[in-house]
Amino acid sequence: MPDDRLDRCNTFGLPSRADRLVVARTEQALVGQLRRMASHEPLTVLGGGSNVVLRARLPGTVLLVRTRGMRLEVASDERVLLTAAAGERWHDLVRYSLGQGLGGLENLALIPGSAGAAPIQNIGAYGVELADRLVGLRAFDRASGKICRFDRTACAFGYRDSVFKSGAPGRYVILDVTLGLSTRPLLETGYPELRAELVAMGRVTPSPVDVAEAVVRVRRRKLPDPRRFGNAGSFFKNPIVTADAARRLRQANPGLVMHETPDGNMKLAAAQLIDRCGWKGRRQGAAGVWPRHALVLVNFGGAHAPDLLRLAEEIRRDVHARFGVDLVFEAQVLGQD
Ligand SMILES: Cc1cc2nc3c(=O)[nH]c(=O)nc-3n(C[C@H](O)[C@H](O)[C@H](O)COP(=O)(O)OP(=O)(O)OC[C@H]3O[C@@H](n4cnc5c(N)ncnc54)[C@H](O)[C@@H]3O)c2cc1C
Structure with missing residues (x-):
């Protein structure tokens, strides 16, 4: 039985405990564990813990998905299908x-977390x-x-959203x-930032590897290393408002930055x-806003979930007071204090 502390299982480094912690390293173990649980029993599934705010206690079972395995299948002359177990690290x-000479994921380089969590948001x-x-x-x-x-349609994907996140949360465990x-x-x-980085790298006709390298450089400059x-x-x-608003x-x-969405609304830049x-x-004590990216809240050491959530609420209140726009959390808040 592993230690039930979750401090190292979330990239905020928040102190938290599971009533019961189970690590699944194979699909058989993962499915076996799920089959042994009644559907109403409290369960939290965690991959890399990079999109969650964990409160002090997670009731019931926390299931850490650590399954491994990737396989390639040639679908046509140019098209290859890559299947990955949920516990594989996304950046891997x-x-x-x-490394296999396949393009498509280069822009998504260096996003932390697991393959199984990637569809959630x-x-x-x-x-x-x-x-x-x-x-x-x-x-x-x-x-x-x-x-x-x-299939893709059944996932009901939206902007940082899917059926798994908002349609039927907690119902499906991705394998x-x-x-x-x-x-x-x-x-x-x-x-623009990506283009500028490629120019700085001297890549006029970049390859997928070049694009990934540029993405990694931009991300390392802007984002704190968890x-x-x-x-x-x-x-x-990023909030979405009507064209009139x-x-x-x-x-x-x-000077407000905004981009039109496919359905004619406008997406604002929350960071701005x-x-x-x-x-x-x-900063407010141990919690603060990253100096190089206003969308990123940081635990500078010793923060608990309520410290971060208090800060987040104050930011929401100020943005609403000044712009009349409601900010919505992207990270998921889990557990009890
Ligand atoms: C520095 C940094 C940069 C980031 N940049 C980006 C970015 O550019 N774009 C972006 O979209 N996100 C970004 N994120 C957020 C995060 O990395 C992604 O959302 C990632 O997909 C979360 O994966 P995870 O395994 O850590 O999920 P977790 O945090 O463990 O879980 C997130 C949610 O998914 C659920 N879940 C996890 N695994 C499964 C599963 N197998 N089946 C069902 N439910 C599951 C959990 O219950 C939880 O509700 C960033 C995070 C950090 C720390």
């Missing part, structure tokens, strides 16, 4: 695919989302006790994911809103 998957970065690459996945359905398959990759990928280098400064990446989602906001606040409220680089 990216590196493995690039439809991870995305630098113009690419998991939804653009996912072909399907297998999951254990706690309601029926059966293993089922999801593996299958991604569609290419030997002749179309590169997505439209993001091994030194506890964090969960972006704490808030966006027009009014821009009139009252010249937080920055304009003066929060970038501010």
